[in-house]
Amino acid sequence: MKKLLIYLSILCFVICTCQSKKEETHKNNKTSTMVEKFDFALFKKYQESNGTLELKNGYTVLSMSAPEKDEAGTLEELLPKPSFLYVYKEFYPNGNLKKKETRISETVKVEKSEYYDKDGNLEKTVDEDQNYGKIKYQDVLSFLDKKGYINLKTGEGRLNDDGTNKYDIVYDQDVPVWNISITQGKRLSEKELLEIMKTSPGEPNVWKPVVYKMDANTGKIISEK
DSSP states (O other): OHHHHHHHHHHHHHHHHHHHHHHHHHHHHHHHSOOOBOOHHHHHHHHTSSSOEEOTTSOEEEEEEOOBTTBOEEEEEEOSTTOOOEEEEEEOTTSBEEEEEEESSSSOEEEEEEEEOTTSOEEEEEEGGGGSOSSOHHHHHHHHHHTTSOOTTTOTTSBOTTSSBSEEEEEETTTTEEEEEEEEEEEOOHHHHHHHHHHSOSOOOOEEEEEEEEETTTOOEEEEO
């Protein structure tokens, strides 16, 4: 009986020690995870820029708005060259990161998306690449590279000279089709410019888009206009 009590005492001690270490490890892991917050210093620099802000780490801030009261903050930044992806981040009014999405265009999310609660804890991760057909966004970029609109090796062609997006990409899941629009695809003819100036006041846009439709299963160009 005495030996049994000693054995139970030792077993209880070991269990308590293991539980204590487990709780301590969990606590350390929790405190060591830094919660990403809105960067107000960066926002101030962005406000002083001409609409885009190139950073020393190679990122380019495309747009930024600060969180306040009940309004969320946002940040859009291009990844360093030669990448053609950009990251969209949204922040709670308390400044904590709400979601982080990697995109190739405004509506097309790729790779992994992350969603957080108000305290900065990761709630959900989504594999966005599973939403598309056999032809992925990399194939769309390769097409743009072959057409000479962009250069995948150097990263040239991400933006137009005026800072606007070089292209817009929309995925139609029902068909499925990739709709690829080159924002400054062709210059307007003199006749087209005169027609626009008759009906629209101010300086007309000298460019018109070129739109391609790509089969999302074969990569074949269905139409061009």
